Amino acid sequence: MTAVENVISTRDLRKSFPAKDAGRKSSGARNGPAQKDPERKGRGQKDPERKGPDGQKESRRSGGGRVEAVRGVSIDVRRGEVFGFLGPNGAGKTTTLRMLTTLLPIGSGTATVAGFDVARQPKQVRQRIGYVSQLGGADELATGRENLILQGRLYGASLAEVAPRATELAGLLDLSEFAGRRVSTYSGGQRRRLDIALGMMHQPQVLFLDEPTTGLDPQSRANLWDHIRALRERGTTVFLTTHYLDEADVLCDRLMIMDHGQIVAQGTPRALKQQVAGDAIVISLRPGEHGTENAVPVLAGQPYVRELAASDGQVRLYVDDGGTALPQLIRVLDAGGIGIRSISMSEPTLDDVFLRQTGRSLREGAGDDGTAGSEAKEVAA
Amino acid sequence: MNTAWDVSLLFRRYLTQLLRNPVWVIVGFSTPILYLALFTPLLRHLAGSGGLPTGNVLDLFLPGILSLLAFASGIGPGFSTIFELKAGVIERFRVTPASRFAILIGPILASMLMMLVFDAVVVAVGAGFGFSVHWAGLAVLAVLAGLLMVTVAAWSIATALVTKEISGFAAIANGLNLPVLLLAGVLLPISLGPAWMHVLAHVNPLYYLVQASRVLAGGTLSGTAVWQAFAVLVPLCALVLTWATRVLRTAVA
Numbered sequence: 001m002t003a004v005e006n007v008i009s010t011r012d013l014r015k016s017f018p019a020k021d022a023g024r025k026s027s028g029a030r031n032g033p034a035q036k037d038p039e040r041k042g043r044g045q046k047d048p049e050r051k052g053p054d055g056q057k058e059s060r061r062s063g064g065g066r067v068e069a070v071r072g073v074s075i076d077v078r079r080g081e082v083f084g085f086l087g088p089n090g091a092g093k094t095t096t097l098r099m100l101t102t103l104l105p106i107g108s109g110t111a112t113v114a115g116f117d118v119a120r121q122p123k124q125v126r127q128r129i130g131y132v133s134q135l136g137g138a139d140e141l142a143t144g145r146e147n148l149i150l151q152g153r154l155y156g157a158s159l160a161e162v163a164p165r166a167t168e169l170a171g172l173l174d175l176s177e178f179a180g181r182r183v184s185t186y187s188g189g190q191r192r193r194l195d196i197a198l199g200m201m202h203q204p205q206v207l208f209l210d211e212p213t214t215g216l217d218p219q220s221r222a223n224l225w226d227h228i229r230a231l232r233e234r235g236t237t238v239f240l241t242t243h244y245l246d247e248a249d250v251l252c253d254r255l256m257i258m259d260h261g262q263i264v265a266q267g268t269p270r271a272l273k274q275q276v277a278g279d280a281i282v283i284s285l286r287p288g289e290h291g292t293e294n295a296v297p298v299l300a301g302q303p304y305v306r307e308l309a310a311s312d313g314q315v316r317l318y319v320d321d322g323g324t325a326l327p328q329l330i331r332v333l334d335a336g337g338i339g340i341r342s343i344s345m346s347e348p349t350l351d352d353v354f355l356r357q358t359g360r361s362l363r364e365g366a367g368d369d370g371t372a373g374s375e376a377k378e379v380a381a
Numbered sequence: 382m383n384t385a386w387d388v389s390l391l392f393r394r395y396l397t398q399l400l401r402n403p404v405w406v407i408v409g410f411s412t413p414i415l416y417l418a419l420f421t422p423l424l425r426h427l428a429g430s431g432g433l434p435t436g437n438v439l440d441l442f443l444p445g446i447l448s449l450l451a452f453a454s455g456i457g458p459g460f461s462t463i464f465e466l467k468a469g470v471i472e473r474f475r476v477t478p479a480s481r482f483a484i485l486i487g488p489i490l491a492s493m494l495m496m497l498v499f500d501a502v503v504v505a506v507g508a509g510f511g512f513s514v515h516w517a518g519l520a521v522l523a524v525l526a527g528l529l530m531v532t533v534a535a536w537s538i539a540t541a542l543v544t545k546e547i548s549g550f551a552a553i554a555n556g557l558n559l560p561v562l563l564l565a566g567v568l569l570p571i572s573l574g575p576a577w578m579h580v581l582a583h584v585n586p587l588y589y590l591v592q593a594s595r596v597l598a599g600g601t602l603s604g605t606a607v608w609q610a611f612a613v614l615v616p617l618c619a620l621v622l623t624w625a626t627r628v629l630r631t632a633v634a
Contacts, residue, residue: 101476105631123478131476135469139394141401153390154477198473 007206007237008077008100008113015095015107016066069095070107071261077206077239077254082232084252085241086350088362092261093241094134094210100239101131101208114205127155130199130207134214136191137198140184144175144194147183148201155202162201169197173227189220193227200231207231209240213247225251245350245362257354264357269350276348276356278306279322281329283315286339298336299329307356313341318348384480391479391487398461399495409495412453413503416446420568421510439512444522444594445567447500451526452561452587454496455533456554458488462541463550471542481630485622489534493527500526515600521607522597528614529590532621539625565591589613 070092077083085093098104100113102122111118114128138147145166152162170179173193183191192212199207212228213221228251232238242248248255249269257265257272265272285295296310299317304325308317319325322345333340354362399405421439465471474484500523508514537554544550562568564578565587571578582588593610601607 103472103475126476126478129476131473133469133472135467135472137465137469137471137473139398139470140468141398142394146397150390150394151473151477154387154474154479156386156478 005079006076006112007079008075008083008111008239010100010109010111011074012109013070013073013096013099013106013111014068014109015070015092015099015104016068019065019067069261070099072109073258073261073263074109075256075263075266077237079205079237080232080235081253082228082238082240082251084248084255085239085258086243086245086248086255086354086362087241087258088243088360091258093258095261096258097131097208097210097239097241101129102126103131127202128205130202130204132195132199132207132209132212134211136195138183138191138194141182143180143182144186144197145170145179147194148179148197151198152201157202165201165203169200172230173197187220188216189223192216192220192224196224196227196231200236204236206237206239209238211241211243213242213244221247243362245354249350255350257350257357259354259358259360265353272350272353273348276307276318276352278318278320278348279325279345280348280352281317281319281322281326281343281345283317283329283333283343284341285313285315286341287313294336295333295338298332298338302328302332304328309355318352384483387479387483388487388490391474391483392490395488395491396494399491409499410502413446413450413499414506416449417443417503417506417510420446437511437513439507439510440598441595443503443507443512444598445591446503447522447526447598448529448565448587448591448594449562449567450496450499450503451530451590452533452565454492454499455530456537456558458492458534459537459541459550459554460547461488462538463545463547466542466545475629482622482626485535485538485625485629486531489531489538492534493530496526496530497523513600515598517602518597518600521602522594525590525593525597525607525610525614528611528618529586532586532614532618535618535621535625539621539628542628561585561587564588567591586613586617 073092073096075083085096087093095104099106100111100118102118102125106119113125116124116128118125138144139150142150148166148169149159149162152165153159157165166179167176170176173196175190175193175197178186178190183194186194196207196209196212199209209228213224216224225247228238228240232253240251242251252269254268255266255272256263265275267275283295283299285292292310292313292315295315296308299305299315300308302325304319304321306318306320308315310316326343326345330340330343351362354360420442462471471484475481504512504514504519537550540553541550544553564571564582564585566572566582567587571582571588589606589610592606593604596604596606
């Protein structure tokens, strides 16, 4: 056996669910790429398809009354990296994760994890992986330490072997102080760290984290990121799913962007952002002057504008070099009599990558940043 | 990895969880006592009239309570399965190399131990009020009650895994509760009912336990009802356990 440089390797992984089953979960499943269905975007977060943490919730309806949740995922995760799986809720991330962790039978395709075939050698795989679901799953009526000890012993270790490991992990994840308290008294961040410690008890080669920071306050999130980085430094491969752009950006060595069960982009955060050439410029137009309708043809006509997306009173566009483009843009808008309220320039984010690949924004429905969502709607239209 | 190890770990875990839940302990202990306290006075007046045989009503009624406890103790694990499913506990265990059978049977055996403790309490209290104790018969009855309890528990856990929601599971469990109890002759003998009830009672596993329990509590170890109960419950228990382990193995939980 080679030293398994790829800790996880899948080829054309697929999974579908009976339509009646999936229908209950994914009333929003529809055909066709997102760009061709502008109406759906307009519904934003009300779309039932976008609800819920479960990866099975959204997918494509195919022939034969089945819904495809994962449609041909091929990935290679190298030893010792933090690999991210970025996508909106219901993109198929959790379903993929559940197949890789032996929780869900593989539909078709192959998956090798830690050197073993997931379908044929699930026991060997389980012995070598840790998995932290979105739900966590610690016993509330037990103390943190009791949870850790039981978890370790379920992997066949004796109490004598497990006790020092529990102490070590409690220290590593800042749990020592309250390891003797019942889990029901823990805060969200503390509980999350315990969940991760549970997944690490048996020193797995690879740790799967499903949406590890969902529901945490910003401080706890940043704290958890530090802990995940520390795990990597100690040689653990971390495979995580997230729908947070910043999380994928700062935490992952490499990532894969998933949408509707398919991989839409793959690479390092840096390389992905470089795909979206140059800089992103957002121009807010003065209200009540038909700003958008007038501005779009003018701006789209500029040769240095690579891509453009518009929404009510706002135009977002991509240029190779923001520094030279900015004065020219102001000049043409001014010449066209179009009033500018504000203008800002930024390096592309992973959201720009997602927007470019899918025609939609990941921020859609995020609430605090609603503009991106309506923007995507216009792009689609 | 050996299954017995996993079973012992998961058995102890579940038992600890049960005992740390004060509401559960109080309700668990008070229910059988309440049955005794509230039903016995009613039955006392029925004795000698209607279809009931004369004699000590407790001798007739107490075995029924033990059978009832076996059935009720089997439904409990289904409810905790729904809760553990929602809390991610089942998934956490399923991703470990622990034996699937152990994940199923560990909590069942813990619940069974609690059932036997409740049984002992009921017998002790009943004995104080004149129930005649036949130890050998009660020991065999404990085995039969255990078989039924394991069967019902495995069924309820598997059903909980399939339905996934408390509403669906509760509807099924409650819907079955009344017909199963009535058609078992737990509280009132089936002999009071028409012929079609006798027929239906024979597809009810609890019926066989109730029939055997009255014979065994009377001190007879080798009655037809006893052999019938074993003949029905042993294969049924094996069948349901196999099915439930399968569900746990593949559950899209």
